[in-house]
Amino acid sequence: MTVQQTCEYLQGQDRILILCHQSPDGDTLGSGFGLYYALRAMGKQTQVACSDPIPPQFGYLLPETMPSFDPQCVVAVDVADPQLLGKALSCWADRVDLCIDHHPSNRGYAARTLLRDTAAATAEIMIEIIRGLGVQPDVKIAECIYTGLCTDTGCFQYSNVTSDTLRTAADMMDLGANAYRINRQMFSTKSKARIAMEREVLDSLVYALDGKIAAIAVTSEMLARTGARESELDGLSSIPREIEGVKIGITLRERPDGFKISLRTVERIDASVICARFGGGGHARAAGCFLEGTLESCRGKIIQAAIDACKEAGI
Amino acid sequence: MTVQQTCEYLQGQDRILILCHQSPDGDTLGSGFGLYYALRAMGKQTQVACSDPIPPQFGYLLPETMPSFDPQCVVAVDVADPQLLGKALSCWADRVDLCIDHHPSNRGYAARTLLRDTAAATAEIMIEIIRGLGVQPDVKIAECIYTGLCTDTGCFQYSNVTSDTLRTAADMMDLGANAYRINRQMFSTKSKARIAMEREVLDSLVYALDGKIAAIAVTSEMLARTGARESELDGLSSIPREIEGVKIGITLRERPDGFKISLRTVERIDASVICARFGGGGHARAAGCFLEGTLESCRGKIIQAAIDACKEAGI
Numbered sequence: 354m355t356v357q358q359t360c361e362y363l364q365g366q367d368r369i370l371i372l373c374h375q376s377p378d379g380d381t382l383g384s385g386f387g388l389y390y391a392l393r394a395m396g397k398q399t400q401v402a403c404s405d406p407i408p409p410q411f412g413y414l415l416p417e418t419m420p421s422f423d424p425q426c427v428v429a430v431d432v433a434d435p436q437l438l439g440k441a442l443s444c445w446a447d448r449v450d451l452c453i454d455h456h457p458s459n460r461g462y463a464a465r466t467l468l469r470d471t472a473a474a475t476a477e478i479m480i481e482i483i484r485g486l487g488v489q490p491d492v493k494i495a496e497c498i499y500t501g502l503c504t505d506t507g508c509f510q511y512s513n514v515t516s517d518t519l520r521t522a523a524d525m526m527d528l529g530a531n532a533y534r535i536n537r538q539m540f541s542t543k544s545k546a547r548i549a550m551e552r553e554v555l556d557s558l559v560y561a562l563d564g565k566i567a568a569i570a571v572t573s574e575m576l577a578r579t580g581a582r583e584s585e586l587d588g589l590s591s592i593p594r595e596i597e598g599v600k601i602g603i604t605l606r607e608r609p610d611g612f613k614i615s616l617r618t619v620e621r622i623d624a625s626v627i628c629a630r631f632g633g634g635g636h637a638r639a640a641g642c643f644l645e646g647t648l649e650s651c652r653g654k655i656i657q658a659a660i661d662a663c664k665e666a667g668i
Numbered sequence: 669m670t671v672q673q674t675c676e677y678l679q680g681q682d683r684i685l686i687l688c689h690q691s692p693d694g695d696t697l698g699s700g701f702g703l704y705y706a707l708r709a710m711g712k713q714t715q716v717a718c719s720d721p722i723p724p725q726f727g728y729l730l731p732e733t734m735p736s737f738d739p740q741c742v743v744a745v746d747v748a749d750p751q752l753l754g755k756a757l758s759c760w761a762d763r764v765d766l767c768i769d770h771h772p773s774n775r776g777y778a779a780r781t782l783l784r785d786t787a788a789a790t791a792e793i794m795i796e797i798i799r800g801l802g803v804q805p806d807v808k809i810a811e812c813i814y815t816g817l818c819t820d821t822g823c824f825q826y827s828n829v830t831s832d833t834l835r836t837a838a839d840m841m842d843l844g845a846n847a848y849r850i851n852r853q854m855f856s857t858k859s860k861a862r863i864a865m866e867r868e869v870l871d872s873l874v875y876a877l878d879g880k881i882a883a884i885a886v887t888s889e890m891l892a893r894t895g896a897r898e899s900e901l902d903g904l905s906s907i908p909r910e911i912e913g914v915k916i917g918i919t920l921r922e923r924p925d926g927f928k929i930s931l932r933t934v935e936r937i938d939a940s941v942i943c944a945r946f947g948g949g950g951h952a953r954a955a956g957c958f959l960e961g962t963l964e965s966c967r968g969k970i971i972q973a974a975i976d977a978c979k980e981a982g983i
Contacts, residue, residue: 516838523831
């Protein structure tokens, strides 16, 4: 579907239920509530739903009250796979009328799909839809869209950012979005448990092959000690690869009977080939596998495989 | 001076020496080399100078060779105070013909000054000058300007960012600046010594008053153990204040006979008042002082003062 077709379709609907993905992030919520406020401005009944509770840092996106109704139209935003709707919303998995998304992996499960995988965030597509619906975005919508843009790009740092992303963010600031307040909330506030986890993870850091390989671990014991939740572990696995001189960054994450391994590599070393040795796979720069055993034995095995790969690549 | 006046002045000059500030950052270098490439494109002789060696991560900004000559015109970029030229360039302190800057604290030391303190970076002003000179910015200039923009804003995260900043960055991407590569170089690469310091600093973290106060320490022992240099400590002092629920963030930095204290506070608590108790001062949200004694005694004193301030503020 094009943006225009999507707008025409939405204009003909009412009682619109908007679905976000589980473990909600700034883009699914920002896009979802952005659409919500736009539809409401058009006088339509609408509602946003998510399987998981909305994390408190996103509180500013929420309306004071939300109506509840029997939906005529179901729209999924930033949801690549119906499984990502989560348990509480699984009843809608086969009944999505429209999906708006930017993930190249979108499974095409909805009756209609507007997919643009060159967009850094679904929010980048959503603002076009909102404008296409004839709604003049207010501050609230601008903050929703800005939130989606900045969270899906690591504050405009990642490779998905285009000049369009930056110009859209600029437009949202001109519409009154308090970018600095949102950035602080998203990027400069860490929970005590997260800080404690960073300390634990740095304590676990080991180097091999003259510092060309770095490995960190996230164990169940650490989680118990710090009280960190799943959502507080975001980004930890990028720590090893961000260290100067490191060619292979390894993260070992404890599971009931072993360790889930995440590998990040620089050019010339294929992470998926290393992980394939252990029945795993993925991409050239990021791949994963599972190893049974203790931390020491799993770490030993994957580091040895990483050393072999470096030597083969002549690094 | 206006941008137009600045351009008219530069058009009439040749043999232009461009001065950056000491401990050079991405903005002084990006603005300086951006101007350098523009003047060279106009057929003028030009040269960039800095008191300190240029950090290796900025290597991509440099030309292959730079001529040396007896300057007719001296331009300081992003230099708020002639003292910041550093020792090696102090001979030029009284002879700066033109200063281009965005610091509100600029001392007006140059014969001509173009100061715009609403610009997030000097690079934001510099691209206007380059265009005003009639130079069509190439990739090299675009990467210089983008570098200044992203480094002075923490990758578009700080309160100095305006929609103009984002649009200028978008323009630089359209001109071919590899924003992602620059971002990675600037923000996602940490030295092993820096990582080791982060670990040490997190190990030193203590909380007081139910987690409303957090203090970290940077001791000479830590520096010796990790081999971290001064430039690798950037941003460490913001760690305590970024922790959720923390109202006063304290950093103790060891000096020969005591500790230099940096205080960061949230609204309602005046950091400068707390520091004034110990003969220090600063701003309401960020202030400093010096305490003689051991880590334990200095930390005890400043934490007690912070507790008092919280109680007075009813926090």
